[in-house]
Amino acid sequence: IYIDGFHKNVQVYKYITNTWKILNIDGIIICDDYFYGDIYKNLDKNIPAPAINNFIKKNIKKLKIICVNNNQIFLKKIK
Numbered sequence: 833i834y835i836d837g838f839h840k841n842v843q844v845y846k847y848i849t850n851t852w853k854i855l856n857i858d859g860i861i862i863c864d865d866y867f868y869g870d871i872y873k874n875l876d877k878n879i880p881a882p883a884i885n886n887f888i889k890k891n892i893k894k895l896k897i898i899c900v901n902n903n904q905i906f907l908k909k910i911k
Contacts, residue, residue, distance in 0.1 A: 836864035841883035848887045855909050860898065866905040 833851045837843065844863075851861055865880050884905060888895065899906040 833859070834862045834864065839865060839868055839880055840878045841880065842878075844880045844883035845887060848884065852887075852891070852909065857909055857911055859909050861907045861909075863905050863907070865903060866900070867903050 833855060835844075835847050835851060837847055848861065848863065855861060863880065863884050866884060868880050888897070888907070894910060896908045896910050897905065898908045
């Protein structure tokens with residue numbers, strides 16, 4: 833599943849959470865715009881990275897980060 837939508841962190845978290853529910857084991861979510869904005873200066877701001885990081889933290893035992901490139905992060909659902 834490729835997520836490239838609204839960049840506000842509350843909505844990004846909803847996108848990931850909702851798609852995670854329908855994602856098969858070994859399925860992959862690609863989150864675009866992971867490095868949208870200045871992530872290091874705006875960790876608490878309305879940009880995608882904090883929402884994605886929060887999702888990862890809450891689901892760390894259920895996923896594997898398989899790739900981070902210049903603007904995307906790939907999350908694989910595991911058992």
